[in-house]
Amino acid sequence: MKTIAYLGMDVHKDTFNLCALDGTTGEILGETRCASDVKLVKKFIEKIASNHKGEIQVKAGYEAGCLGYSLHDLLEKQGIDCDILAPTTMYSSSKNKVVKNDRLDAKMIALNLANNTYKPVYVPDEEDICVKEYIRMMKDFKTSLKKIKQQVMK
Template sequence: MKTELSAELKLYIGIDIHKRNWKVHCSTDLFSGKSFSMEPSPDQLYEYVIKHFPGHEVTTAYEAGCCGYKAHRSFESYGWTSLVVNPADIHRKGKERFTKTDKIDAQLIS
């Protein structure tokens, strides 16, 4: 008997965007993910996703801030769903309210 996937593979990317670097957290329905830093380049993120997550439906999210909507427009041009979120709307619990790092922000956004 041949088995086939009946569900779409999904990738969720949370990004803490700054001018000089991005903290990125990738997660799927199956695993909580991996965090890493990269240069602030939508094209480099696209290459990473194509290499490591082929065939996934991609959703990105990042906090609205000083860097504008260039990344958002780039992500949507790749066919990805892209969200620019209000930082105050990101749910934090307990210790996360007092411990603020770029890595934690990217994980919570993802």
């Protein structure tokens, strides 16, 4: 039987806090704090899989924040299914609001993944990124054209 492990990640520029939760029993499979490197996340997942009997599937997630889509893209390239959670849609207990630390945040993200009590952030594909860059380029050209016209008129 294939078990789903939910990996909550509280991510910062320099460090990641990871918390893996068993999808069926709700027990914590492992917690750790590591440097902000996708290889270390993959190593943590492999360690969890080796300790767990049977086949394991991992669903990872982190709160939308300073890292944007870069971590999501790196995890997807490593073959790890990942969601970016919108912070305003996540369930948060009153205890977590009083006592706030990275370890509890990672656990709360894992619980939200397991219970599906969040809305994922839309991750743009390659075409969306190209359109966005094209619109920015056109805006820059219009701004520079306006400045040049103003200089000529002076």
